[in-house]
Structure formats: C-alpha cells, structure tokens
Amino acid sequence: MTGPFEPGEAAGLARMQAFQPRMGRAYAAGRNRDEGPPTRADAPLRRDVSALSPWLRHRLITEQAAIAAAAPHGEHAAKFVSEVLWRGYFKGWLEHRPEVWSNYCAGRDAALAAVEGNAGLSRAYTEAVEGRTGIDCFDAWARELVEWNWLHNHARMWFASIWIFTLRLPWELGADFFLRHLMDGDPASNTLSWRWVGGLHTRGKHYLARRENIVRYTDGRFDPAGLNETAEPLPLDDEPVRRALPPSDPWPGGDFALLLHPEDCAFSTLDLPRAPVRIIGVTPPDRRAASVAPAVTAFSARAVADAAARAGEHFGCPVDLVSDWPDGDDLPLVAPWLPTGWWRDTVPAHTSIAWRRQPYDDAIWPLATAGFFKVKAGAGRALGRLGLDLPPL
Ligand SMILES: Cc1cc2nc3c(=O)[nH]c(=O)nc-3n(C[C@H](O)[C@H](O)[C@H](O)COP(=O)(O)OP(=O)(O)OC[C@H]3O[C@@H](n4cnc5c(N)ncnc54)[C@H](O)[C@@H]3O)c2cc1C
Known part of the structure; x- marks a missing residue:
C-alpha cells in the first residue's frame, strides 16, 4: 500500500x-x-x-x-x-560534517538501549510513538505519521518541539521514529531539522511549539494544553568539525555499468562522457532500524526499479536489479554520489564504485x-x- x-x-x-x-x-x-x-x-x-x-x-x-x-x-x-x-x-x-550523522546514530543506539533498561522512559516513549500522551495534536500527528508516512512541515516542527521540550524525550529517538515512517525520510533533512528544533544546528536557537500558533495554523482542529513554551535550548554538543568536500571519483576507462540507488535515481542529469553498457539498480540493506515501515522500504525499492527500467530503455542496455552493493569486479561501476546516511554506511570497504556528484550538488x-x-x-x-x-x- x-x-x-x-x-x-x-x-x-x-x-x-x-x-x-x-x-x-x-x-x-x-x-x-x-x-x-x-x-x-x-x-x-x-x-x-x-x-x-x-x-x-x-x-x-x-x-x-x-x-x-x-x-x-x-x-x-x-x-x-x-x-x-x-x-x-x-x-x-x-x-561537510559526516560525524554529525555518526554521532546521531550512536546517540540513537544509546537512547534505544536506555529505553530497554528504564521502565519510566520506556512507557513515555511508547505513549509518544503510539499517540497516547494526551496532547491532542501530538497524538494525532503520531498516528498520522504511521498511517500516511508523511507529515506537513509545520506539524513536523511542532511535533519535534513537543517531543524534545514538553515530553523531554531524547531527540534522537524522535528522529528515528520519523526516519522509520516518513516516505521522504532523509538523513540530512531529518537529522539537521531535529537538531535545529533542539537548538543544536543554529546553535543556541531553538524552536518552541506554541499553543496559539498551533490553534491558528491548524484552523482550530487542535488546542493543546500543557505545552512547555519556556524551555531552554538543548545543551550544546561539541562544534562539529568541517571537512573539505571530497571530490568525485575519476571516470573508469572503457565500458562501465551505471549503478542507480535509492539516494539518487536521476540518470539524465549526470555528466556521462559516454553511454553505460549495463544498468544496475541496487536497493541495499536498510540500516535505519529493524522496524522501517514496509511502505517506506517498498517505495525505495520500486523507485530504483522504475529508474533502472527507464535508464535501460534510454541507453538501450540490459538492466539488473540487485539487493546489495555489487563489487565491480566484472565491469567498472559508476554511480551518482552516495551522500552521508544509512545507505552510505552499508557500502563495504572493498567495493570499487566511482561515485560521481550531480552538477546540481556540485x-x-x-x-x-x-x-x-x-x-x-x-x-x-x-x-x-x-x-x-x-x-x-
Ligand atoms: C523535524 C523535521 C524533520 C524533517 N524530516 C525530513 C525528512 O526526513 N525528509 C525531507 O525531505 N524533509 C524533511 N523535513 C523538511 C520538510 O518538512 C519536508 O521536506 C516537507 O514538509 C515536505 O513536504 P512538501 O513536499 O509538501 O514540501 P513543500 O513545502 O512543497 O516544498 C517542496 C520541496 O522542498 C523541500 N523542502 C521543503 N521544506 C524543506 C525543509 N524545511 N527542509 C528541507 N527541505 C525542504 C522538500 O524536498 C519539498 O518536497 C523535516 C522537517 C522537520 C521540521
């Protein structure tokens, strides 16, 4: 569905x-x-x-x-x-700062372990993700996210703010809840938006959900009581180190296969010096967490299959669909740049793929x-x- x-x-x-x-x-x-x-x-x-x-x-x-x-x-x-x-x-x-992603993953895993070991936290977390906190809008959005795999931007902001400042739950658990259910779940937009709400992105400036604002922009559908509208931003973590952007890999000589993956299915915007001889669509293992919503994983897999089929037709070459990163031993592999995130985390060290950045990203x-x-x-x-x-x- x-x-x-x-x-x-x-x-x-x-x-x-x-x-x-x-x-x-x-x-x-x-x-x-x-x-x-x-x-x-x-x-x-x-x-x-x-x-x-x-x-x-x-x-x-x-x-x-x-x-x-x-x-x-x-x-x-x-x-x-x-x-x-x-x-x-x-x-x-x-x-520029991939450690923000790895720190988020470590924080999420630590918070999930804390939920396992702490009955009070476990109860509060379960009530939040099941939409049973008693805060009308929050509960509706928790259920809407699970049912529709999407939330309006303003609802995402209010939800994240209530999660962090009213319910006092770890932000990483909320970001994880989003990533497991959002059809558009994205390591960068999601992690950095949650950090922005908490006051960690624009450092020291947080976003507080206000009752009056929610009533107004939901046309009075909700009137939440008990919001913490005076909370301080989250305590700052270490300023992340900024690295230089790594360059695109050089083109392999001769024939190559074009690899399309769920982070980037666009093939017509890539700067290709010649046509690929094969298209490989890969939907790699998903390392967000065990319980990613089936509709979300299905969307990613079908997105890749759709793009690979179109690319095969466009270039007039055969198409393979695979469920893990190929090693490139038979034919050199070229792929759109794979940005920081859970799919990047699944690429084995020995795989030789030439990652090429899209001109838009450049x-x-x-x-x-x-x-x-x-x-x-x-x-x-x-x-x-x-x-x-x-x-x-
Ligand atoms: C806590 C939180 C978590 C979020 N998590 C994600 C996420 O995992 N994936 C994701 O794509 N967006 C995320 N966003 C950003 C934004 O909420 C969604 O991109 C937007 O709501 C998508 O709806 P739309 O397509 O109708 O956007 P529109 O308003 O129609 O905008 C058009 C497009 O612009 C981009 N865009 C719009 N607003 C933003 C924004 N604030 N930040 C980044 N891109 C934006 C999206 O690609 C969007 O499709 C998050 C925002 C918050 C506050």
Missing part, C-alpha cells in the same frame, strides 16, 4: 504538474497552514504544499525540475524555490558551509551556470 505516493517518476511528474499553478503566491500564503489529511480518497494529500518530497528525496524528480516548474511564477516563486534549496543546503552541510554543496544565507545568496549564480533561472530570493 503506497497511499498517495506512487513510487515512479510518472506519478511524481503528475503531482508536480497538478501543483504547478500553486507554486507561486498560493504557496507563499498557505504553506504554514496544515489542514490535515484528506477525507476523500481522490483528493491530493494537501492543497497548500506540494507533497513532492518522497519523489524529490529519491531524485525521481530532481530539484532542477521542481525549480524550473516554479519559474513561470516569476518573483512569486521565491518561497517555493527557497524551500527546495533547503534540501540541498542540508545535504551539503551534512556532507553547485549547491560548496555553499552549504555555515548558515542557509550563503546558499540563498549564491544559488542564483551557481545554478545559473546550469541554465536555471532563479527568482530573487
């Missing part, structure tokens, strides 16, 4: 086309409002936001395509384009060294070189 998310490029393009007329003023005016899940089976998931994130996350739809779709709205596309850029900002930021990631402002200021020029025309941001 995929609900509103059909895992192929065609369904993503159809959703993008349907939302295109609302990418301008309507998006800027309505994007903070969460009207809740649809009540009719044939209705879109939301009216005011695109719900394109599962396709963008796997690059069944590229950021370039989403930005180009918004272009006819001219200056009114600025808000939508900025949000798309946030995705690249987070990816680039984490790529444009945005070098700007993602500190705050988002640098991406906002530099994206117009950087993406202009790729032929993309950005509105003033």
Whole structure:
C-alpha cells in the first residue's frame, strides 16, 4: 500500500504538474497552514504544499525540475524555490560534517538501549510513538505519521518541539521514529531539522511549539494544553568539525555499468562522457532500524526499479536489479554520489564504485558551509551556470 505516493517518476511528474499553478503566491500564503489529511480518497494529500518530497528525496524528480516548474511564477516563486534549496543546503552541510550523522546514530543506539533498561522512559516513549500522551495534536500527528508516512512541515516542527521540550524525550529517538515512517525520510533533512528544533544546528536557537500558533495554523482542529513554551535550548554538543568536500571519483576507462540507488535515481542529469553498457539498480540493506515501515522500504525499492527500467530503455542496455552493493569486479561501476546516511554506511570497504556528484550538488554543496544565507545568496549564480533561472530570493 503506497497511499498517495506512487513510487515512479510518472506519478511524481503528475503531482508536480497538478501543483504547478500553486507554486507561486498560493504557496507563499498557505504553506504554514496544515489542514490535515484528506477525507476523500481522490483528493491530493494537501492543497497548500506540494507533497513532492518522497519523489524529490529519491531524485525521481530532481530539484532542477521542481525549480524550473516554479519559474513561470516569476518573483512569486521565491518561497517555493527557497524551500527546495533547503534540501540541498542540508545535504551539503551534512556532507561537510559526516560525524554529525555518526554521532546521531550512536546517540540513537544509546537512547534505544536506555529505553530497554528504564521502565519510566520506556512507557513515555511508547505513549509518544503510539499517540497516547494526551496532547491532542501530538497524538494525532503520531498516528498520522504511521498511517500516511508523511507529515506537513509545520506539524513536523511542532511535533519535534513537543517531543524534545514538553515530553523531554531524547531527540534522537524522535528522529528515528520519523526516519522509520516518513516516505521522504532523509538523513540530512531529518537529522539537521531535529537538531535545529533542539537548538543544536543554529546553535543556541531553538524552536518552541506554541499553543496559539498551533490553534491558528491548524484552523482550530487542535488546542493543546500543557505545552512547555519556556524551555531552554538543548545543551550544546561539541562544534562539529568541517571537512573539505571530497571530490568525485575519476571516470573508469572503457565500458562501465551505471549503478542507480535509492539516494539518487536521476540518470539524465549526470555528466556521462559516454553511454553505460549495463544498468544496475541496487536497493541495499536498510540500516535505519529493524522496524522501517514496509511502505517506506517498498517505495525505495520500486523507485530504483522504475529508474533502472527507464535508464535501460534510454541507453538501450540490459538492466539488473540487485539487493546489495555489487563489487565491480566484472565491469567498472559508476554511480551518482552516495551522500552521508544509512545507505552510505552499508557500502563495504572493498567495493570499487566511482561515485560521481550531480552538477546540481556540485553547485549547491560548496555553499552549504555555515548558515542557509550563503546558499540563498549564491544559488542564483551557481545554478545559473546550469541554465536555471532563479527568482530573487
Ligand atoms: C523535524 C523535521 C524533520 C524533517 N524530516 C525530513 C525528512 O526526513 N525528509 C525531507 O525531505 N524533509 C524533511 N523535513 C523538511 C520538510 O518538512 C519536508 O521536506 C516537507 O514538509 C515536505 O513536504 P512538501 O513536499 O509538501 O514540501 P513543500 O513545502 O512543497 O516544498 C517542496 C520541496 O522542498 C523541500 N523542502 C521543503 N521544506 C524543506 C525543509 N524545511 N527542509 C528541507 N527541505 C525542504 C522538500 O524536498 C519539498 O518536497 C523535516 C522537517 C522537520 C521540521
């Protein structure tokens, strides 16, 4: 069951086309409002936001395509384009500081072990993920996440804030809950957004969910009592060390197979000097946690199968689908860059794959060294070189 998310490029393009007329003023005016899940089976998931994130996350739809779709709205596309850029900002930021991901994984494992050994924590955690805390909105969002595999951005912010500051649960457990259920679950956007809410990303600045704000932007569907609206930010951890971005690997000579994986299914935007002789679609083991929602793993596997089939047709070559990283002993392997995250963690050391960065990432990631402002200021020029025309941001 995929609900509103059909895992192929065609369904993503159809959703993008349907939302295109609302990418301008309507998006800027309505994007903070969460009207809740649809009540009719044939209705879109939301009216005011695109719900394109599962396709963008796997690059069944590229950021370039989403930005180009918004272009006819001219200056009114600025808000939508900025949000798309946030995705690249987070990816680039984490790529500069991969230890933030490994520290998160270690923190999550320690917190899960603490849940096992502490009855009070175990009860509070179970009540939170099962939507039984007594906080009306929070409980509804916990159930909505499990049922729909998606939440509105504002609901994600409120939920994370209540998790951290009102329920006082470890942020890593909340981030893990999201990653196991979100159809768009992404190591960078998710980890760094949770850290941002807690005050660890923009260091010392946290996000507090406020009752009045929730009532207003949910059209009065919720009126939560008992929120902690005066909490201090989480205590700061060590400032993460920033490394230089590793370069793309050199091209192997001669024939090669193109490897597509769930982090990046886009093959037409890759800078290929010649056509591959084989396509390999890989859905590697998933190391998030044992209980990733079946709909989420199915979306990733079908996204890869869809992209591999299209690539095979495009290049006129055979396609293999595999469930673990091939070693490249028979034929050199080239793949889109595999960013920091659980799939990167599954690549065996001995595998020789030439990882090639997408031109879009090469444009945005070098700007993602500190705050988002640098991406906002530099994206117009950087993406202009790729032929993309950005509105003033
Ligand atoms: C605690 C928390 C956890 C999150 N976890 C994830 C995650 O795992 N995966 C994920 O893709 N996004 C995550 N986000 C960001 C954001 O909530 C979603 O990208 C957005 O809600 C997706 O809905 P949409 O496609 O309708 O977005 P729209 O508002 O229509 O925006 C279009 C696209 O821009 C990108 N985008 C929009 N807002 C953001 C944002 N704040 N940060 C990064 N990219 C953005 C997405 O690719 C999105 O599809 C998280 C946010 C928070 C606060």
